[in-house]
Amino acid sequence: VSNSGRNEQEWHRRRFLEVASVALLAGACSRPNRGDLRVWAMGREGEELARLLPEFQQRHGQVGIELQQIPWSAAHERLLTAFVAGALPDVCQLGNTWIPEFAALDALEPLDARLRSSTAIAATDYYPGIWDTNVVAGRTLGVPWYVDTRLLFYRRDLLEQAGYDHAPSSWDDWRRALGAVKLRAGADRYAILLPLAEAEPLLALALQQRADLLRDGGRFGDFAAPAFRRALDFYREMFERGWAPIGDSRFVNLWASFDEGDFACFISGPWNLGELDRRLSPAHRDAWTTAPLPGPDGPGVSTAGGASLVLFRSDRPHPLAWPLVEYLSEPAVQARFHRLTGDLPPRRGAWADATLAGDPRTQAFRDQLERVVPAPKVPEWEQIAAEMQGAVERIIRGQVSVDRGVDGLDRRVDAMLEKRRWMLARAAAR
């Protein structure tokens, strides 16, 4: 009796605390001064953005800015709950794969009219593939802030030892190089690391084959189509020939393994420029470099990732919201932002900056950025990409045949898109 009594007491006490804390939170979250510009940014960008704001505030009569830094892991949830609560900020950083989702919520302010009269932002100065990720159904909903694409990081010394003094530029070239490196590396070292938990490398290969991934205007999955199958076959070949390890858990510390030559190349994004510089042993600090992703016949395309600046729809838009986007898009400010974060700027004008123009490893990104292609722009895309990654992992591990694997993937993706089909049909009927 005493036991259950205590439990009950404890239970009530906890409920009371919950109610009390909700009430307290509600008090603490009361709206800021109306004059303040509310800005949200994620992760490291959120930290460094604070340093760029004083100059903007100076130009605009010391306008108050309420900057919130949100960890990436919580960002998506935070934004959606803020949408429900009607508490979205004026200006926000948004991963460009999230734009279709917030477009579906009709939460984003179309920017086309503002862009037409803007002197600070010229769409033509931006890399077209990156700009395209911000255009949904003919409306521009964001301005690219920084970019992220995937390309080849490789150990020059290991390729040279295998007889290659240049980076491969086509798939056949790449095949020969990987084969030669693997031959020299022996049984427990590899030519390339392709973590099975990552969807991007295969996605890039599929985009190179001009795979649509979805068909009928994003109504159905298209993974059984020949274009995706060609990319998947090449991806599988890299595992089947032993060029890439299937159990990649041994290489949890990517940098240490790369340093020790456990694999000669991997496909990754700009953040690894800084990481490799810091983490590789002095002996190998100059032994690595980057190259654009090889394509089926000659330099290929890659993914168009990154983040954009968006304005959320509001009954009372803040007059300085758009000027802040323009300010952060100025080439000089973008160059400063690059020096602070290492993020790569999305417009060609900013790449003239000395720190960016001087580094050959970064230049490979500049080259690649001219050839980037967005993933399908449907709100369900992230879930589809995760499903694709899971299905491909089972195929590579031999748990399911290729034919059954892609058919099953198409079927599950079709189910995910059922609501979208219904929405589109209803819109068409109106």
Add this chain to the structure above:
Amino acid sequence: MSGARTSSLAGWLFAAPALFVVAMFFLLPVGAGLALSLTDFDLYALADLRNLRFVALDNYRALLGARDFWVALGNTLYFVLVGVPLSIGLALGAALLLHSTHVGRRRRAVFRAALFAPVVTSLVAVAVVWRYLFQTRYGLVNQALGAIGVGPIDWLGDRAWAMPTIILLAVWKNYGFNVVIFLAGLNLIPTELYDAARLDGASARQRLVHLTLPLLRPTLLLVGILTTAGYFQLFAEPYVMTQGGPARSTVSVLYFMYEQGFRWWNLGTASAVALLLFALIFAVTWTMTRAARGLREEV
């Protein structure tokens, strides 16, 4: 008559705050969850409620046909079937040791505090330390194993080892709580019974089997139900240690629900998962209670 009515009214008034809290924080959410699970509430419905459709049992049907759901259920059952007996067995053993007369009162308090410490530490902080301990190359565990000639194990990266590691963490983190309950149960057993048994010539093993365990049955049932219900709701451990990986080998039902609800925003599906899990826990704990009652009637 009117006196009775007044007193019953007074009773309701006294109960009202508690009833209100129960209705507000238990009945209402459960009812809302049930209603939600019969709809396809998702991102589109979030944008505009006119995009919400009533789908009856479609969510449940889809779940029962979804490979990922069964994988999550399988992982959860694995965790429960291994974790619960391990947790209870260890706790019972530790409690019996602590309760034995050889341990002084002072030392007993120290041990009890030490065993209880993991229960009250923050899981996130614990997880950080454990990730270091179980790191493949530099982790203390593999170094110790290496010293006795056992090759390195990729604890969190290998599909076969990730769940055992999670079980180890959960058992270590939680069994101190059961120890304390067992100790309380053991203290309720009158010492005269042991004296009498000893006089009758019962060995230590006989005293344990025929005296301690039967008298501890209510406590065992309580601990069993609490632990089972708690372990079915595995979430935080994989969330902070493995994010469900590698190859979804540590995705639990609750983790699957979190993904559906807060990653993909399929709140209808997520609610259906929640209710299925509720039904499962209810069925299992009800069976346990019935089985225990049957046992008592036999005796």
